[in-house]
Amino acid sequence: MTPVVVPAIIADVKKVEVVVAHHQCATLRVGDVFLKIDAxxxxxxxxxxxxxxxxxxxxxxxxxxxxxxxxxxxxxxxxGRLGEPSAASPAAWAAAGAAVRKLHDAPLPPWPGRTAGEIAPGLDRECEWLVANDVLPAGLVTRNRQVAEAALRPWTPVFTHGDLQISHVFADGDQITGVIDWSEASRGDALHDLAILTLGHEGHLADVVAGYGTGVDLDVIRAWWSLRSLMAIRWLVEHGFDPFLPGCEVDVLRSQM
Known part of the structure; x- marks a missing residue:
């Protein structure tokens, strides 16, 4: 096997931080460089x-x-991070909304994304798994499946990030300095991006909407919160994450009751 030659830009750094790692991919930080390793x-x-x-x-x-x-x-x-209060200012959250609007107004990427019809069967499988394995009470799953239905409607595709967690949006003061982790970018539903950005941080939804502008259906945002949480729990459990931590996915589902 040919060895990987490490560029001099990181050769003298001694500390390596594991940002995230599971069987699909890993991200390491070495000084001011992030190394993304994907199978x-x-x-x-x-x-x-x-x-x-x-x-x-x-x-x-x-x-x-x-x-x-x-x-x-x-x-x-x-x-910020899911499950923790955000120290970012309301103006920074509004700036994030404005940045998302700019992305959504951009020309579409050439590759497609998933449609509502393609998402629904996977959502039903996850709901069945959650109940069959006693991960969550049936009533909690059923209620959130009902809420999630509002997201499964036709939408006009826009250029979406696809995984716009707050930990992927960086700010310096009130200014957005960049967005990371674009591997799920595609043509998709604009409200999905806004929902993932505000998942577990409902108190900042108004700030984001103020920056984003018109065309935001809050019921659909909440529907995406339920849908995302229901579909994420099995993956999180199987990859060593805890969706039961305060403020995380299970609490999001409970808040919908």
Whole structure:
């Protein structure tokens, strides 16, 4: 096997931080460089192409040597994390909404995304699994499946990030400095992006909407909160994450009751 030659830009750094790691991919931080290692290079292809097309700030690509993609760290810090209060200002949240609007107004990427009809069977499978394995009470799952139905309607596709968690949006003061993790970018539902950005942070939804502008159906936002949480729990459990932590996916589902 040919060894990977580490560029001099990170060769002298001694500390390696594991940002996230599971059997599909891993992200390491080495100084001011993030190394994304992905077994599926099609996801990396999408990420690179999406960042090139996005009209909002994204990390600088330093180099790519499959299966590794090296990205420069963004200035500032993430808006927050799921399950923790956000220290970002209302103005920063509004700026995030404005950045998302700019993305959604951009030309569509050439590759498609999933339709409501393609999402629904997977949602039903996850709901059945949650109940059959006694992960969640049947009433909680049934109620959130009903709420989620509002998201499964036809939508006009826009350029979506696809996984716009608050930990993927960086700000310095009240200014957005960039958005990371574009491997799920596609043509999709604009309200899905807004829902993922505000998942578990309902108190900042008004700020985001103020920055985003018109065309926001709050019932559909809430529907996506339920849908995302129902579909994420099995994956999170199987990959060593805890959706039962305060403020995380299970609490989001309970809040919908």
């Amino acid at each position: 599926d290079q099609t996801r990396t292809d999408v990420e690179v192409e999406a960042m090139a097309r996005a009209p909002i700030p994204t990390p600088e690509i330093l180099w790519r040597k499959p299966p590794v993609l090296a990205l420069a760290a963004l200035p500032g810090k993430a808006l």
